[in-house]
Amino acid sequence: MKYDFTSYYDRRRNGSCKWLKLNTIDEKSRDNVIPMTIADMDFPTCPKIVDAVKKYVTTEVLGYSEPTYDYLDSVKNFFEEVHDFSIEKEWVITSPGIVPALSTCVRAFTQENDGVIMMTPVYNPFYHVVEMQNRRIEECALILKDNRYYISFEKLESLAKKDDVKMLLLCSPHNPGGRVWTKEELQKLIDIALENNLIIVSDEIHADITLKGKKHFILPSVDKRIERLSVVCTAASKTFNIAGLQTSNIFIANPELRQKFVDTNLASGIEKANVLGLVATKAAYDHCRDWMEEMKIVIEENQDFVTAFFAELSPRFKVMEQDASFLAWIDYSELNVDEKEFYEFLAQECNFFVNSGKMYGEVSKYFIRINVGIPTEQLKKNLERFKRGVEGKYLYSSAGQN
Numbered sequence: 270m271k272y273d274f275t276s277y278y279d280r281r282r283n284g285s286c287k288w289l290k291l292n293t294i295d296e297k298s299r300d301n302v303i304p305m306t307i308a309d310m311d312f313p314t315c316p317k318i319v320d321a322v323k324k325y326v327t328t329e330v331l332g333y334s335e336p337t338y339d340y341l342d343s344v345k346n347f348f349e350e351v352h353d354f355s356i357e358k359e360w361v362i363t364s365p366g367i368v369p370a371l372s373t374c375v376r377a378f379t380q381e382n383d384g385v386i387m388m389t390p391v392y393n394p395f396y397h398v399v400e401m402q403n404r405r406i407e408e409c410a411l412i413l414k415d416n417r418y419y420i421s422f423e424k425l426e427s428l429a430k431k432d433d434v435k436m437l438l439l440c441s442p443h444n445p446g447g448r449v450w451t452k453e454e455l456q457k458l459i460d461i462a463l464e465n466n467l468i469i470v471s472d473e474i475h476a477d478i479t480l481k482g483k484k485h486f487i488l489p490s491v492d493k494r495i496e497r498l499s500v501v502c503t504a505a506s507k508t509f510n511i512a513g514l515q516t517s518n519i520f521i522a523n524p525e526l527r528q529k530f531v532d533t534n535l536a537s538g539i540e541k542a543n544v545l546g547l548v549a550t551k552a553a554y555d556h557c558r559d560w561m562e563e564m565k566i567v568i569e570e571n572q573d574f575v576t577a578f579f580a581e582l583s584p585r586f587k588v589m590e591q592d593a594s595f596l597a598w599i600d601y602s603e604l605n606v607d608e609k610e611f612y613e614f615l616a617q618e619c620n621f622f623v624n625s626g627k628m629y630g631e632v633s634k635y636f637i638r639i640n641v642g643i644p645t646e647q648l649k650k651n652l653e654r655f656k657r658g659v660e661g662k663y664l665y666s667s668a669g670q671n
């Protein structure tokens with residue numbers, strides 16, 4: 270490997286949201302524990318991003334900034350070359366993150382009490398941006414079949430037909446299920462949207478991290494007609510591990526939707542970009558694709574390790590095959606254990622910090638989500654602690670057996 274994906278880097282000192290979890294356990298037990306919750310990775314930043322940011326900080330004034338033509342060229346080239354998807358530069362609006370953009374879309378394109386469709390379980394801020402803005406969640410639960418998620422098109426169609434349902438929040442690839450939606454699936458979604466005048470806001474933040482040769486399709490690349498009814502949310506933040514710089518690129522082809530989005534942002538005072546986020550994104554897209562490829566190899570190895578680990582531990586754990594990204598999704602319903610008890614046991618007795626499936630919806634209560642974007646050796650150590658704890662308490666105890 271040309272880049273460093275093995276160093277253990279203690280992020281407690283820099284206020285990492287994920288690492289602050291460790292404050293809940295005593296100092297002595299913290300050695301070698303890496304929390305595997307919030308979706309950022311514990312790998313050092315690609316040196317070319319660091320160099321670009323350093324250069325900017327030492328030579329430029331850190332004033333208000335807009336994306337430059339060069340910046341927009343980089344975004345355009347990246348999507349053409351990596352995703353075979355062509356954008357016009359005027360489609361791009363920068364936003365201080367994808368979650369703020371989702372929130373803006375909800376305000377811009379729906380009224381209070383309107384329905385917004387989402388396929389559950391799903392990334393938890395989807396719920397917040399709808400419910401906390403007084404819109405109604407229209408749940409289109411994913412179908413769980415043979416340990417893989419599928420879209421219920423029948424349900425989707427019936428929801429889309431309701432008069433006050435205006436929007437679908439799509440997670441593509443899906444977090445936490447790891448599904449890369451196929452071209453055929455996306456085409457069906459598009460057909461339903463076009464027929465019912467349903468706006469699709471497609472969160473594609475995990476799009477670059479496809480695994481095992483899977484191909485991700487940026488929504489309008491499947492069918493150009495959806496350009497008039499869609500918003501595509503993208504960012505370099507997951508792929509290049511720069512989420513703290515809070516910068517994303519939102520593609521809106523339809524000028525009317527774009528203007529509404531811009532005006533709604535203006536009303537909230539969201540207008541200018543974070544200049545260091547722009548610098549880092551440009552450096553990432555222009556110069557760090559080899560880092561991205563190496564990162565994907567490490568993630569694929571880690572995902573494979575998790576799958577093999579649970580298969581060997583017990584058939585009562587089911588690891589969902591991940592087409593994309595660094596989140597593993599594990600069904601433990603066959604342990605027959607209370608969700609809260611299990612989650613607390615993992616954190617308190619095993620120093621094993623993951624997200625409870627309940628965060629992503631009631632339907633996934635008996636799942637855990639593990640962030641495998643950490644050095645492989647640390648992942649192994651974390652899983653060893655899980656094994657020691659869970660074997661004694663749930664697998665080979667008098668209460669049950671493997």
Ligand SMILES: Cc1ncc(COP(=O)(O)O)c(C=O)c1O
Nearest residue numbers: 308366367368369392444472474
């Ligand atoms: C599907 C999805 N969307 C959005 C985000 C966060 O985006 P941002 O930090 O740009 O708001 C995440 C982070 O985990 C995510 O998984």
